[in-house]
Amino acid sequence: MRALTTPLPDVLVFLPTPHRDDRGFFTRTFDTEIFDAAVAEHTALDVRAADFRQDSQSRSSAGVLRGLHGRGGRGETKLVRCARGAVQDVVVDARPTSPAFGRWHAVLLDDVDFAHLLVPPGFLHGFLTLSETADVCYRIDRPHDPTEDVGVRWDDPALAVGWQHAPETVSARDAAAGSWADLTSS
Structure with a gap:
């Protein structure tokens, strides 16, 4: 498993090494030592593998867009992967003091x-399903608190996210999400 940096500070991508043969494959999906070493070396985050408290999974059909979601308060750290299918996963830096803000x-x-994908606190997160079905798994460092939910519309022109294609399905909640300007002016 390798850890790769991204253009956004504190956002990492972890790439496992699947071993394939005529039976299928085997891969390690998480390694605490590699995670802790990469976070310590490449980020300013105060999170370790032992801090994760909750695993969740979603299943989405083709063309479903989920996001852009985040948490207020102290935020949350998420480690996101797609166990089945494919998604375009997007993070937006919403930390006002970050050089990559917006x-x-x-x-x-x-x-x-x-x-x-390691999604640090203070980031918005969303994904677009590219395959017929996608199972997305989330490892989160604290229990979900719905009172801290924040969101920005997936198509906010101020962010101009380059989605691979327009979504076919967006939840009523996500369609009614506020704007980037609303989030950042509060």
Whole structure:
């Protein structure tokens, strides 16, 4: 498993090494030592593998867009991967003091390369399903608190996220999300 930096500070991609043969494949999906070493070397984050408290999974059909979601308060750290199918996963730096404030970065998460995306506190996160079905798994460092939910519309022109294509399905909640200007002016 390797850790790769991205153009956004504190955002990492972890790439496992799948071992394939005529039976299928085997891959390690998480390694505490590699995670802790990469976070210590490449980020300013105060999170370690032992801090993760909750694993969640979503299943989405083709063309579903989920996001852009975040947490207020102290935020949360997420490690995201796609266990089945493929998604275009997007993070937006919403940390007002960050040099990358307002910038986004997209990563392909799929069941071929098994990449994991580390989403730090203070980032918005969303994904667009590119395959017929996608199972996305989240490892989160604290229990979900719905009172801290924040969101920005997936198509906010101030962010100009380069989605691979327009979504076919967006939840009523995500369609009614506020603007980047609303989030950043509060």
